[in-house]
Amino acid sequence: MEGLFRHYIRTHRLLMKHLNDLLEKYQLSYSLWQVIVYLKDSGTSTLVDISNYYQVEKPGITRRVRRLQESGLIKEVPSTNRREKIIELTSEGKRVYQVCREEITALEHSISEGLTEEEKQIAFQFLMKIQDNILSKEGFRSE
């Protein structure tokens, strides 16, 4: 299968460009969107949780969270633990999530046009398999 990964990476660039164009309208980027999605799913979270989930170093998450806090999309939840910072979406954050979610879903549909459910299913399995293989490779060198 010649060129599979090359096309994978090439397509990624195109996709990200569209996603970021879309999110830019809301003063967001994909990296900020990831935090929003994570909070939408988890309700509340610490920064370390997000760091582990996306495998991004903590300083990166600190920056993302600061920017989202500044734009009023997330807020800190009062907690007895004064070491960790627990955050959640504000109501404005939830609203923005909904709006973007719809736009992104529409984009995804238009991009998947002409593909059958079965093809998408196999593509999904392909991704999961690759992910597994990479992660198990990493496991062997103890990461």
Added chain:
Amino acid sequence: MEGLFRHYIRTHRLLMKHLNDLLEKYQLSYSLWQVIVYLKDSGTSTLVDISNYYQVEKPGITRRVRRLQESGLIKEVPSTNRREKIIELTSEGKRVYQVCREEITALEHSISEGLTEEEKQIAFQFLMKIQDNILSKEGFRSE
């Protein structure tokens, strides 16, 4: 197909990390590797050709080419046209290409382990279809 694109992007991060780790051993990165691959396929090229192919702005290509020239992997080809710069791989560049090519192919195989040719074929078609859809979307807004 819920989460298809999320997984796509997530997997991309993992993949790039491995590719860059591999290329780092040769003082390369994926962005430099792209130029090498393009020159391997095309023989000679101008900077604008590369810029168009990868859809990266010209200053980015200028930077990549400068770095590759400094490390002696590409060189300028004498030409009558003094406006455009025609470049090609040096013999050292071709040697490095071969070495990296083998390593990358091995990495790709290990990452694709457990997938049938048919599955890879469908995944490839999936990527091509997405690419087409995105590009035709762009076409409509005249890019």
Added chain:
DNA sequence: GGTTAATAGTTACTCTTGTTAATTATGTGT
């Protein structure tokens, strides 16, 4: 043929994102 317009490449600057290392503050375990 000479002026105008387009093109190739570069430079300077900015932005986003990510990394490592060091620091502070707080919590846990023994």
Added chain:
DNA sequence: ACACATAATTAACAAGAGTAACTATTAACC
């Protein structure tokens, strides 16, 4: 009580991409 681990932050740095402005050269056209 003390040593150790953990959460978060700051600072410094690097890779990569983008825009705008500029130079030099070529192509186009009247």
